[in-house]
Amino acid sequence: MPHYILSIDQGTTSTRAIVFDGSGHRVASAQAELKQHFPADGWVEHDAMDIWWATETVCRDALRKGGLHARDIAAIGITNQRETTVLWDRANGMPVHRAIVWQDRRTGERCAELKAQGYEPLIQARTGLLLDPYFSATKLAWLLDHVPNARARAERGELAFGTIDSWLLWKLTHGQVHATDATNASRTLLFNIRTQCWDEELLHLFNIPAAVLPVVKDSSADFGLCAPDFLGAPIPICGMAGDQQAALIGQACFAPGMVKSTYGTGCFMMTNTGTTLVQSDNRLLTTVAYRLNGQTTYAVEGSIFVAGATIQWLRDGLKLIENASDTQAIAEATGDARGVYMVPAFTGLGAPYWDPRARGAIFGLTRDTGIGEIVTAGLQSVCFQTRDLMEAMTRDGASKVTTLRIDGGMVVNNWVAQSLADIIGVPVDRPVVTETTALGAAFLAGLQVGIFASLDAISALWSCDRRFEPSMNEDKRSSLYVGWLDAVRRVASEPIS
Numbered sequence: 274m275p276h277y278i279l280s281i282d283q284g285t286t287s288t289r290a291i292v293f294d295g296s297g298h299r300v301a302s303a304q305a306e307l308k309q310h311f312p313a314d315g316w317v318e319h320d321a322m323d324i325w326w327a328t329e330t331v332c333r334d335a336l337r338k339g340g341l342h343a344r345d346i347a348a349i350g351i352t353n354q355r356e357t358t359v360l361w362d363r364a365n366g367m368p369v370h371r372a373i374v375w376q377d378r379r380t381g382e383r384c385a386e387l388k389a390q391g392y393e394p395l396i397q398a399r400t401g402l403l404l405d406p407y408f409s410a411t412k413l414a415w416l417l418d419h420v421p422n423a424r425a426r427a428e429r430g431e432l433a434f435g436t437i438d439s440w441l442l443w444k445l446t447h448g449q450v451h452a453t454d455a456t457n458a459s460r461t462l463l464f465n466i467r468t469q470c471w472d473e474e475l476l477h478l479f480n481i482p483a484a485v486l487p488v489v490k491d492s493s494a495d496f497g498l499c500a501p502d503f504l505g506a507p508i509p510i511c512g513m514a515g516d517q518q519a520a521l522i523g524q525a526c527f528a529p530g531m532v533k534s535t536y537g538t539g540c541f542m543m544t545n546t547g548t549t550l551v552q553s554d555n556r557l558l559t560t561v562a563y564r565l566n567g568q569t570t571y572a573v574e575g576s577i578f579v580a581g582a583t584i585q586w587l588r589d590g591l592k593l594i595e596n597a598s599d600t601q602a603i604a605e606a607t608g609d610a611r612g613v614y615m616v617p618a619f620t621g622l623g624a625p626y627w628d629p630r631a632r633g634a635i636f637g638l639t640r641d642t643g644i645g646e647i648v649t650a651g652l653q654s655v656c657f658q659t660r661d662l663m664e665a666m667t668r669d670g671a672s673k674v675t676t677l678r679i680d681g682g683m684v685v686n687n688w689v690a691q692s693l694a695d696i697i698g699v700p701v702d703r704p705v706v707t708e709t710t711a712l713g714a715a716f717l718a719g720l721q722v723g724i725f726a727s728l729d730a731i732s733a734l735w736s737c738d739r740r741f742e743p744s745m746n747e748d749k750r751s752s753l754y755v756g757w758l759d760a761v762r763r764v765a766s767e768p769i770s
């Protein structure tokens with residue numbers, strides 16, 4: 274029996290394919306950058322065909338680099354940037370518009386309108402989410418209303434909606450399968466996370482015809498076979514999860530109370546709450562962590578829109594650094610931001626503030642402030658935002674965080690990992706495999722085909738590369754955080770309660 278798993282990780286800024294072996298070791302990988310389109314202020318789009326072509330290329334490259342053939346691959350897993358919305362023509366498999374990306378704010382007014390009409394409590398109770406343009410429903414409604422004939426065609430069953438997972442599945446199976454998994458469905462604002470069904474009342478509220486929707490499956494399931502021309506032979510597609518849920522799985526956070534935080538473009542902290550659905554009183558999200566054998570495990574999530582994107586801005590916007598990795602040496606040499614705070618609210622503030630009108634700022638500048646302090650403040654902003662999430666989770670009773678498992682592109686930076694431990698005041702564990710998103714999708718696919726026997730067997734594969742212990746004294750930790758809260762208050766568009 275073939276014993277490798279091919280994981281497709283379609284992220285916001287790049288598309289990756291990674292081949293793992295049956296011990297969760299990475300065997301080969303390939304990556305392609307994804308072009309970002311910014312057609313108007315606050316709008317962010319991706320070309321869904323670019324995403325598909327990049328997926329074909331990176332999968333073929335990864336196999337070639339590993340000296341592997343389709344017959345060596347037991348299963349494919351898919352993980353993806355969540356919420357990003359694609360609408361395509363079932364007849365020719367072409368998108369009817371560019372995909373609207375999770376960061377896109379064009380439907381802010383529609384969300385505000387629904388909020389003013391008092392719909393948020395109902396929506397939160399059914400979906401675990403809040404009324405924010407972040408999620409798919411208002412993006413899909415926008416497409417149906419703005420693409421000529423789209424609504425009528427959707428009602429006639431001619432168009433299909435999906436997040437990136439569904440879109441890739443459709444292309445991989447040559448239009449044979451229109452499905453998603455429960456984690457991705459739980460990010461649309463249309464899926465009832467209690468009943469695990471599309472919610473008719475919400476479909477009506479957002480004016481979405483049911484005919485466009487994919488079938489919702491478990492995260493480990495039979496999603497069909499990829500067409501033989503993709504890699505040379507049909508391969509079963511057996512795992513699927515949104516990237517933050519896949520990271521939770523890749524970090525083996527299977528016990529209630531275990532928590533991970535992923536630092537890519539944004540930062541997403543997630544605590545496993547087991548089979549208990551915890552509704553947040555502190556404006557965190559409740560979401561499906563994974564669904565296996567029909568059993569739903571839930572999580573509480575804090576979503577920060579800008580984490581690694583701050584470093585991209587320091588590099589591409591301000592041109593203060595050449596490479597993201599330069600920030601470690603700069604922060605080590607600077608040691609301390611010396612009272613400078615950066616609040617990177619470039620697209621508003623996410624959890625726990627949810628303030629789309631807030632904008633970024635740098636405070637505490639003096640005549641001797643230099644590049645070092647600004648870069649250090651940029652890195653530290655990610656740590657302070659994590660502390661905000663941790664405080665909200667503790668207030669919710671979702672978990673008293675005792676250790677934090679971290680992953681994502683930023684955590685190779687030792688200064689960030691240490692500063693995180695110092696600012697949140699608990700040990701931070703960095704695993705050997707930091708590409709936990711792709712690993713999580715591989716675990717899900719491998720569970721389905723029997724390469725991994727159980728979640729316990731997966732837990733045994735997790736191993737720590739390095740633990741970062743907090744080393745800052747409590748007074749300094751508190752006073753730094755008070756300064757951060759003051760900076761956030763100053764950028765907020767409305768008073769923070």
Ligand SMILES: Nc1ncnc2c1ncn2[C@@H]1O[C@H](COP(=O)(O)OP(=O)(O)O)[C@@H](O)[C@H]1O
Pocket residue numbers: 284285286287536537538539580581582583584585597598599600601681682683684685686
């Ligand atoms: N050494 C580093 N120090 C700080 N940030 C880094 C470093 N290396 C990469 N990054 C940041 O990490 C992000 C890339 O992480 P990744 O997990 O690949 O993101 P995504 O999945 O969102 O596309 C980028 O925003 C980049 O600025």
Ligand SMILES: O=P(O)(O)OC[C@H](O)CO
Pocket residue numbers: 283284285286353354355356375515516517537538539
């Ligand atoms: O592409 P990432 O890794 O920044 O993740 C994006 C999230 O899934 C958005 O909810």
